[in-house]
Amino acid sequence: MAKIIHFDEDARRGMERGLNLLADTVKVTLGPKGRNVVLDKKWGAPTITKDGVSVAKEIDLEDPFERIGAELVKEVAKKTDDVAGDGTTTATVLAQALVHEGLRNVAAGSNPIALKRGIDAAVEAIVAQLHKDAKAVETKEQIAATASISANDEAIGQLIADAFEKVGAEGVVTVEETNSFETTLETTEGMRFDKGFISAYFVTDPERQEAVLEDPFILLVDSKVSSVKDLLPILEKVMQTGKPLLVIAENVEGEALTALVLNKMRGTFKSVAVKAPGFGDRRKAMLQDMAILTGGQVISETVGLTLETTELDMLGRARSVVVSKDETTIVEGAGEKEDIDARVRQIRQEIETTDSDYDREKLQERLAKLSGGVAVIKSGAATEVELKERKHRIEDAVRNARAATEEGLVAGGGVALIQAANAVLDDLQVEGDEATGVNIVRVAISSPLKQIAENAGLEGGVVADRVAGMEAGFGLNAATGEYGDLMAQGISDPVKVTRSALQNAASIAGMFLTTEAVVADKPEPPAPAGHGGDDMGGMY
DSSP, rough: OOEEEEEEHHHHHHHHHHHHHHHHHHGGGSTTOOEEEEEOOOOOOEEEEHHHHHHHHOOSSSSHHHHHHHHHHHHHHHHHHHHHHSOHHHHHHHHHHHHHHHHHHHHOOOOOOHHHHHHHHHHHHHHHHHHOOBBBOOOOHHHHHHHHHHOOOHHHHHHHHHHHHOTTTSSSEEEEOSSSSEEEEEEEOOEEESSOOOOOGOSSBBBBBEEEEEEEEEEESHHHHHOHHHHHHHHHHHHTTTOOOOESSSOOHHHHHHHHHHHHHHHHOOEEEEOSOOOOOHHHHHHHHHHHTTOOOOGGGGTTTTTTGGGGGGGGEEEEEEOOSSSEEEEEOOOOHHHHHHHHHHHHHHHHHOHHHHHHHHHHHHHHHHHHHEEEEOOOSSSSHHHHHHHHHHHHHHHHHHHHHOOOOEETTTTTHHHHHHHGGGOOOOHHHHHHHHHHHHHHHTTTHHHHHHHSSSSHHHHHHHHHSOOTTTEEEEETTTTETTTTTTTTEHHHHHHHHHHHHHHHHHHHHTOOOEEOOOOOOOOOOOOOOHTTTTTT
């Protein structure tokens, strides 16, 4: 395909037009009085949202250079959303302001590389100051406040705070759609994984379609179990105790499965067989997690253990196990606390060292199942459009609340950035174009606050000037139009959200400023319309 190449100012301005089109659409959603954006879909009803990253994803521009500019800013929004779950609109507004100020200085003759160094130095100093200003999250009310701001809904914020209170900072909080109108919270104690009974004959509660085992032994095997001869020795030992048995293996099939089912149906022995979750190395790791949680061992030939030689003390124990068609919950495993804590530390170490987002997410799930619990927020609404929008808001607010517990909170409403900049930028030892780069950040840093004020019907410049002179943590409550101590009013942002927005915006601004040529696909001319109808006399 043929290419078009633009250089210098021409290339940068084309990209800036795309950035502005996207940012101007996204920034109307910022703040407590931000407006909605309606997104048309090819199929189904349009989506109504106040979520910056959802709006950004839908924008696809016709001009190739504008499209490149817009795609770069989408990356800012997506990266911020991935890291912190919020701050996407703030990141977009900051990127627009940094690029606008930066390109103005490049056009006036400043060195783009020196400008970028100045911008990076200013951002590093502001981020360090944000960490200094951060207040640790110590109360349920603080989590509720920050989640309420993210979701734009106090009831959702309270629900999320309840969820974190029940499962702890390391616990898993997931969001699911439900058919009811209400949004509710369900919590599960113990370890839950997404595999149910292999055969419905194991059900002990026909009404709820569940198999419930009280005080069971738990046999963990990292291979297929198909021979009844292999299984029989340990089965006989468990039967003599009068306790039920849960078998978790790669698969249970053939005569081994038949033997378990027949004994259950005859009432001689209660048991349930479940497939182990995951695949390959992840399945082995999860089986090991279960072994540590329940105080048992994984029966694996790689460590010289076989079913025939398995003893009762190799089996795990738990207070109870509930198995449905789709999931298994192990409640109060009998593992030693020191062993569980050591395993938790090991998984935390793996989370810090992995480069894969997918692996990190799976490790986080394993960590939660070991150290906390699982809370499910069931999102309900009157219409499908509202349901999808509400679910997305809740998911973002959950990530926002988790970010708050990780790095603490600063004053919200765009105030923390301005006040952190005022505290550190004058002390930076820079000169020439690097000093100009620092000044670009000084000017751009007030853009989120100005936009929040303008969306609330106030004059952005006047508000920013007034807030800059106030003591730390004080600023505008855009919901009421009054000035005061924002932290005391529960108006706060997680440091992780605020710093991610600034760092990602500065990164993309640096790319804009140092771009000297842009190569884009040449748009193809539209195909000529067919004339079949006229020539055929209207017949086809």
